[in-house]
C-alpha cells in the first residue's frame with residue numbers, strides 16, 4: 001500500500017519561515033486537497049516533497065524509504081511526481097517526444113519499444129493521440145497541462161502532487177482535466193491537489209490539508225474544514241469575500 005509519511009518539516013528562506021513543523025501522512029490512493037492563502041507555502045511544500053528543495057529539518061518517507069535528501073529524479077524514481085504551477089514542457093519537442101523525457105531521465109539510454117508503447121497508451125488515456133506529432137508549443141494552455149500530467153503518468157507514480165492544475169485553463173478543458181484526475185486516482189494513484197478553486201477541491205477530495213503561512217492548521221474532511229472557524233478566519237472567509245465581489249480565483253488564475 002502507498003504510504004507517504006511527512007514529519008515535522010521546516011523550511012526557511014533566510015528569515016522567512018515558510019514551513020513550520022508540517023506533519024501529515026498519506027495512506028493508500030487518497031485524493032487530498034491542499035489549500036491555503038497565496039504565500040501559505042503550498043508550492044514550497046511541493047518543492048520539498050519532490051526533492052527540488054531540501055528542508056532545514058524534518059523527514060519524508062515514501063513506502064518506508066527516506067526521500068527528503070534525494071535529488072528530484074531519484075524522488076521521481078521512488079514514486080513521487082509533481083506538476084508545476086507554471087506549466088513546463090519541452091516546447092520544441094513533439095508531444096510524443098515530451099512523453100519520452102521521463103524515461104530518459106530515469107537513465108534509459110534509448111527509447112525502446114516498451115517506452116513507445118507506454119507513451120501511446122498515455123496519449124490514448126488523455127485522448128491526445130491526434131496531437132502526437134504536434135510541437136508542444138502549439139498546444140493550448142490546457143493541453144499543455146494535460147501533457148504535463150501525461151509525463152507524470154509515464155513514471156507510473158504512486159503519488160502525484162498537482163500544483164494548480166486548473167489555473168488559467170479554459171472552463172471546458174477544466175472539466176476534462178478534472179475527469180482525468182479522478183480516473184488517475186481511481187486507478188490507484190494517490191493525489192495531492194493544490195487549488196484555489198474551492199468547488200473543484202470540495203467535489204474531488206475527501207480530505208483537506210489547510211496550510212496557513214507555514215502552519216498546517218487543519219487536516220480533516222471537507223465538511224469539517226468548511227465549518228472550522230480557524231480555517232474560515234485564515235482562508236475560506238476571504239475566498240467568499242472575493243467571490244462576492246466577483247474576484248474569486250483571480251489569484252490562482254494569474255499564475
Ligand SMILES: Nc1ncnc2c1ncn2[C@@H]1O[C@H](COP(=O)(O)OP(=O)(O)OP(=O)(O)O)[C@@H](O)[C@H]1O
Nearest residue numbers: 013016018036037038039040041042043044045085
Ligand atoms: N525560492 C524561494 N526563495 C525565497 N523565498 C521563497 C522561495 N519560494 C517561495 N518563497 C517564499 O515562500 C513563501 C511561500 O511561497 P509559496 O510559493 O510556497 O506559496 P503558495 O502557497 O504556493 O502561494 P500561491 O497560492 O500564491 O501559489 C512566500 O513568502 C514566498 O515569497
Ligand SMILES: [Mg+2]
Nearest residue numbers: 042043044085
Ligand atoms: Mg503556489
